[in-house]
Amino acid sequence: MNSVFESYANVVKNEWGYYPVFPPGYPLALGDFGSVDDGIFTRKGNVKDFGITAKKLKGETSDNKIDFSKGVDFNVSLAPSVTVPDMFEASLKIAFGDSSKVFFSFNNCRTTLTDNYQELKNKIIELYNKDIWKKDYYVITELIEADRSTVILADSSEAEIDFGVAVPIGANIPIPQLKMDFLDGKLDISESFSSKITTKIIAKSGLKPLIKLSQLKVKLSGEAELDSSIYKGIVDEVSDKFGRDLQLSVETDKLELNKEILTFEEVDVKEI
Numbered sequence: 001m002n003s004v005f006e007s008y009a010n011v012v013k014n015e016w017g018y019y020p021v022f023p024p025g026y027p028l029a030l031g032d033f034g035s036v037d038d039g040i041f042t043r044k045g046n047v048k049d050f051g052i053t054a055k056k057l058k059g060e061t062s063d064n065k066i067d068f069s070k071g072v073d074f075n076v077s078l079a080p081s082v083t084v085p086d087m088f089e090a091s092l093k094i095a096f097g098d099s100s101k102v103f104f105s106f107n108n109c110r111t112t113l114t115d116n117y118q119e120l121k122n123k124i125i126e127l128y129n130k131d132i133w134k135k136d137y138y139v140i141t142e143l144i145e146a147d148r149s150t151v152i153l154a155d156s157s158e159a160e161i162d163f164g165v166a167v168p169i170g171a172n173i174p175i176p177q178l179k180m181d182f183l184d185g186k187l188d189i190s191e192s193f194s195s196k197i198t199t200k201i202i203a204k205s206g207l208k209p210l211i212k213l214s215q216l217k218v219k220l221s222g223e224a225e226l227d228s229s230i231y232k233g234i235v236d237e238v239s240d241k242f243g244r245d246l247q248l249s250v251e252t253d254k255l256e257l258n259k260e261i262l263t264f265e266e267v268d269v270k271e272i
Contacts, residue, residue, distance in 0.1 A: 004101065004153045004198050005039060011068055011102045018144065018210035024151045024201045028208055030054045030112055031120075033139040041138060041213060050132065052123045054141075057115035065107050066144070066210070067183060071100030076175045081166060088167040092182055092189065093160060094152060101154040105183045106209055108147035117141065121226045128216055128224070135216050141226070142212035148185030149207040152200050159196035163189040 005022050012020045021028055022040050031054030034044040047054055073095040081087040094103060114120055120141070127133035152161060165187045167173060173181075181187050185203035194200070201207070217227035 004155050007100075008102050008104075008151075008153055008199075009039060011100075012104075012210065015068055016066055016210070017212075019213050021207075021209050021211055023199070024149060024209050025204060025207055028140060028143065028211060030056055030114060030140055030143055033137045035136060036138055036213070041211070044137070047120065047123070047139065050123070050127055052120060053116070054120055055115040057113040059111055059113075064109055065105070065184075066109055066146075067105035069103050069105075069183075071097055072103050073097065074179060076178050078167065078175070086168065090165045090167050090178055091192070092163040092165065092178065092187075094162075095160040096154040096157060098157045101157070101159065103150075103152040104209075105150045105185070106144065106146035106148075107184050110145050112143050112145065114141045124216060124226060125224060133216065135218065138213040138215045139226075140211050141214045143208050144210035145206070145208045148203045148205055149209050150183070150185060150202055150204075151209065152202075153198050154196055155198045156196040161194040161197050161200065162192045163187075163202075164192045165189045 005020075008022070009020055012018050019041070026043075028041075028043060029046060031047040031052070032043050032045070033047060034042045036042070073093075075093045075095070077091045077093075078088045079091070081089045096103075120139075124133055124139070128135065163182070165178075167178075178187070182189065187203075189202070191200075191202070214226045216224055218224045
C-alpha cells in the first residue's frame with residue numbers, strides 16, 4: 001500500500017469512520033462493487049449489472065463539515081500587494097511535520113445510504129449461492145458527497161504548500177477568518193509554491209470523497225453477513241495473515257454444506 005494513502009486512510013477511518021476514495025475525485029456511486037488492491041478500491045461494476053437496485057436515502061451528515069489538520073502548521077500573513085494597488089496579498093502556508101502528513105476539509109457534506117439494505121443483502125446472498133457473486137467483492141453501501149473538497153497529502157515531514165489571495169485594503173478580515181474561509185473553500189486562491197506534495201485537490205466541487213465498503217463474510221457456522229468491518233488494511237493483514245487464511249479455508253469448506261442458512265449483518269468499520 002502507498003504509505004501516503006495509508007496515512008490518509010487511517011486518519012479518515014480513525015477520525016470519522018469512513019474509507020477514502022482515492023484518488024479523491026474518482027467517480028463512484030452507491031451499489032458500485034469491486035476489489036481492494038493495495039488498499040485502494042477498484043470499481044468493477046454496479047449491482048444493477050445483476051438486476052439489483054441500490055435505492056438511495058439522502059440526508060445531511062450529523063457533522064456538516066469533515067476535516068483534519070492535526071499536526072499541520074497553518075499560517076496566514078498579510079503584506080501590501082506589489083502588483084495591484086489598494087490590495088493586500090494574503091499568504092496561506094501549510095507546512096507538514098513528523099506527526100502528520102495529511103490535511104483535508106470536506107464542506108456541506110451530504111450522506112447517501114442504501115435504503116433497501118436488507119433487500120440488497122438477500123440478493124447478494126442469492127448471487128453468491130449461484131456462484132455469480134465473488135466473496136472477495138466489496139460493495140459501496142454508503143457515501144458522502146461534499147460541496148467543496150480539499151485534500152493535501154505529503155510524503156515528507158519537510159513538505160509545504162503556499163497559496164496567495166488578494167484582499168482589499170480596508171476589508172478588515174481577521175486572519176482567523178481567512179483560515180476558516182480557506183477551509184470552507186470560499187477563497188479565490190492561487191498556488192504560489194509547493195514542495196514534496198503528492199496529492200492536492202483544492203476546493204473542488206461535487207466530489208464524493210468518502211465511502212463505506214461492505215463485503216460478504218462467511219462464518220464458521222456457514223452463515224454469511226454483509227460486513228463493513230471486513231477490510232482491516234495492510235498492517236493488520238500482515239499480522240494475522242496465517243490465522244485468517246486458515247480460518248477462511250475452513251469457512252469456505254463448511255459453507256458448501258450450509259448455504260441454506262446464510263444471513264447478513266452490518267457492523268462498524270474496523271481500522272484500515
